[in-house]
Amino acid sequence: MDEFNDPFPNYEMLAHHDEAHGKIARKKLWFVFWLLLIITLVEVFVGIKAPDWGLSPLFLKFFFIGFTIVKAFYIVYTFMHLGEEERWTKWLIIAPFTIFILYLIFMMTIGEGDFQKTRRIDGPIETNVSAKHSDHK
Incomplete structure (x- = not known):
């Protein structure tokens, strides 16, 4: 029995992981980390x-x-086990993400992200302040 008095065996025993498989998994995780x-x-x-x-x-x-x-891909691929899924499941998850990223790129470069280069229509109206005050004399 372990420290929690749990009658169930450890996960490693249930999954039938041996030390060789553990080394491969740890090596993969360290690669992604670096x-x-x-x-x-x-x-x-x-x-x-x-x-x-x-x-x-x-x-x-x-x-x-x-x-x-690239970082998001490696995180999803490794830590969320997307690399172990079937091909159609990968595309089901990756396709909406890809479309959304392309939309964001479009908006930043071509769409509304271009607001700094254009003059606003509702900008401040310049008035002649001295002429305005001269009427009150």
């Missing part, structure tokens, strides 16, 4: 150095979105 860490460090480094390098905002948007998608 990969995500490297991608995050690259993102942080580029974010810090972007003003010095003169990178365009559009490039930075695509760069960060691309790396975020």
Whole structure:
């Protein structure tokens, strides 16, 4: 019996995992950890150095979105066990996500994300303040 006085066997015994399978699983998890860490460090480094390098905002948007998608893929693929699913199940999960990301990219580059480059119609109206006050004299 273990410390919780649980009559059920451990998960490892139920799943019939041996040490060789455990080593493979741990190796895979460490690979994903180091990969995500490297991608995050690259993102942080580029974010810090972007003003010095003169990178365009559009490039930075695509760069960060691309790396975020790669990180999201590895998280879902490994930790949510999407890699072990059947092909149609993978597409059932990945297709809406992909469509949503493409929509966000479209909105940021072509759609309403272009508001900084256009002049607002309802902007402040310039008035001649001195002429307005001269009428009251």
